[in-house]
Amino acid sequence: MVKIQEGAFQATALIVAGVSDANIGDRLSKYYNKIFRLLPYNTQRAYIADMNDFSAWDNRQYQMGLSSDLTNNENIIENYFDDLLISPLTLATIERRLATLSVFLEICMWPNPMKSSKLLKEHIRLGKQTKPAKQDQATPLQSSFIDHLNDTLIPDHTMDIRDRLIVNIMYDALLRGSELCTISVNHINPSNNTLFLTKSKRDQKGEGSYRFISNTSLELIAEWKHEFKINDGFLVRALSPKRTIQQGGINYMSVYHTFKRVGKTLNIDNMSTHSARVGAAIDMAEQNIDMLSIQRAGGWSSVAMPLKYTEQIQASKAGMGQLAAISGR
DSSP states (O other), rough: OOOOOHHHHHHHHHHHHTTTHHHHHHHHHHHHHTGGGGOOOOHHHHHHHHHHHHHHHHHHHTTTOOOOOHHHHHHHHHHHHHHHHHHSSOHHHHHHHHHHHHHHHHHOOOOHHHHHOOHHHHHHHHHTTTTTOOOOOOOOOHHHHHHHHHHHHHOOSSHHHHHHHHHHHHHTTTHHHHTTTTGGGGGGEEGEEEEEEETTTTTOOOOOEEEEEEEHHHHHHHHOOOOOOOOBBBBEEEEEOOEEEEEOOHHHHHHHHHHHHHHHTOOOOSSTTHHHHHHHHHHHHHOOOOOHHHHHHOOOOSSSHHHTTHHHHHHHHHHHHHHHHTTTT
């Protein structure tokens, strides 16, 4: 299973601290070996991302970093929190970033004003009340748009062909952007219309799972493999600046830009790597497919997220929606 290496973990932490202290290094090493390396990869990755965000902010503010001084830490975290509040980040992400800093302070055995300072705790509590908790949902990319894209797009170059392939696969299998990047040629089984996903956000044990893939996508995959002689390795490849196929797999940001390009082609705003996943869930709900089946199709751990994605559809099918249909209102 992929893990964040100790060197990367320590380097990130010491940048945040702004010091190179042997005692801190020892404590970080113990934390890494006893706890951090055993955490799920997604938890590790989120921790590193949060620490990198804070260190970048700290550098822009010309701050000295967190330290053993309570007043210093209180001032820095208050200013950081204020900037997080006015950012487009969701409340959940803000809370996670503060929690990451709290963990770091505890590891170093430094004063943690988020626990000891009444002033800072109240400032954070009241500040969070001004931030909407509800996260903006990605604009859904539903089957009607994908069908239109497939029927009307005349590819001018390799990137167009890859874009079309990506949105079709991600719609069928309800994939996240990071999941698409892991797919190899041998993960596709045309005989039973399945795609094997070696790892996903909810698959912390790394057991893998199967997703459905349509005949339409299988045809696009066959064309892709034949056109660019892709017989093994990564299915969806990186492109060079001249748009030639590379050996390495596509990365997340390239998937992100794919959806931005497709959104522009289809005249759809606010497209993201979640758009196909959300669109597929909505399409299933519109066809009265039950929530448990939708949950399984997308690999969710519960029906909570499918319900969130389809809440507008569910409202039209709730009690008053049914009554209106019966009474002809």
